[in-house]
Amino acid sequence: MDVAHLDVALQIAADAPSLGRIVVLGHHPEVTAHRERLDSARGQLAAQGGGVALDALASVIERGRILPPAPRSRHQSELARRNEVDGDAAGHADQHRAPAPWVPGRSPEKLFGARP
Numbered sequence: 001m002d003v004a005h006l007d008v009a010l011q012i013a014a015d016a017p018s019l020g021r022i023v024v025l026g027h028h029p030e031v032t033a034h035r036e037r038l039d040s041a042r043g044q045l046a047a048q049g050g051g052v053a054l055d056a057l058a059s060v061i062e063r064g065r066i067l068p069p070a071p072r073s074r075h076q077s078e079l080a081r082r083n084e085v086d087g088d089a090a091g092h093a094d095q096h097r098a099p100a101p102w103v104p105g106r107s108p109e110k111l112f113g114a115r116p
Contacts, residue, residue, distance in 0.1 A: 002026045003034050006041045013045060013052045020052060027056040 002025050009022045022045075028034050038056065045052045 003037055006037060010041060010044050010048075013050060014048050017050065019050070022052060022054045023060055024054065024056050027058065029056070029058075 004026075006024065013019050013022065024038065027038060038054065042054050045054055
């Protein structure tokens with residue numbers, strides 16, 4: 001949301017109970033009008049009582065820089081491992097993995113191989 005459109009964001013926040021955060025783009029803290037508008041909007045959000053946070057994009061980025069890396073899920077790790085193992089030969093390997101055309105009576109296991 002741009003600073004110029006904070007009024008729209010405040011209206012949406014009043015009508016959207018699931019909204020938890022508004023990130024303001026184009027906020028320049030050195031511009032007095034921007035700081036005042038952001039402070040005013042935070043006050044209005046607090047008065048609405050919905051618990052909506054209002055942050056400038058620069059502050060969100062700064063907080064992200066100091067956080068530790070997110071843990072990798074098991075799925076992400078497995079996908080990365082497969083890409084490392086198969087990545088170089090993927091095009092060549094896919095030619096050999098392509099299944100034969102489907103024929104009535106053939107099981108998917110015979111076409112595609114058993115699933116792990």
